[in-house]
Amino acid sequence: MTRQTASxxxxxxxxxxxxxxxTRRGGLQPDLTSSDPYAVLGLQRGATxxxxxxxxxxxxxxxxxxxxxxxxxLIRAAYEKLRTxxxxxxxxxxxxxxxxxxxxxxRPRKLDLIFHSDDVWRxxxxxxxxxxxxxxxxxxxxxx
Numbered sequence: 001m002t003r004q005t006a007s008x009x010x011x012x013x014x015x016x017x018x019x020x021x022x023t024r025r026g027g028l029q030p031d032l033t034s035s036d037p038y039a040v041l042g043l044q045r046g047a048t049x050x051x052x053x054x055x056x057x058x059x060x061x062x063x064x065x066x067x068x069x070x071x072x073x074l075i076r077a078a079y080e081k082l083r084t085x086x087x088x089x090x091x092x093x094x095x096x097x098x099x100x101x102x103x104x105x106x107r108p109r110k111l112d113l114i115f116h117s118d119d120v121w122r123x124x125x126x127x128x129x130x131x132x133x134x135x136x137x138x139x140x141x142x143x144x
Contacts, residue, residue, distance in 0.1 A: 030059060032071055037078035037091060045095070052082045 030042035038045050041055040056079040065072040081091045124130045129138075 030055075032074055036095065037081040038095075040074060040078035041082070045092070047082075049085070049088075052079070052088075 028039070028042045028044060031039040034040055038047065041047075041052065041059065043051060043055050047055075056075065059075045060072065063071040063075060080087065082088045121130075129135075
């Protein structure tokens with residue numbers, strides 16, 4: 001019967017510090033090409049403020065601003081979107097319910113302002129007595 005000591009790894013996660021870090025951050029790899037701040041920090045949606053802060057500082061250690069300035073700016077922008085509770089609420093709102101895409105305003109059709117004699121004739125027929133063949137309603141019996 002062999003006994004394991006503290007120096008012997010019992011699982012594959014114990015032997016690999018990279019795997020331990022991935023497990024602590026929610027099991028996701030940071031995606032530095034994504035526009036989702038959770039994916040950039042390698043977190044699952046709904047992460048706590050402590051997890052967000054821990055993931056941010058771990059990534060800053062890996063991608064220092066002196067060596068990787070563009071990557072650092074991306075990580076910093078993702079952290080700013082999730083840092084406070086208010087900013088996180090706004091970010092979550094637009095991640096779950098994206099805004100509608102912009103569409104150019106459609107111009108209304110132009111009104112036809114040209115005078116047509118047919119239109120006048122049609123109006124007179126509808127509202128007047130032009131083209132009328134039954135004139136009985138024009139004559140009433142005289143009441144004495």
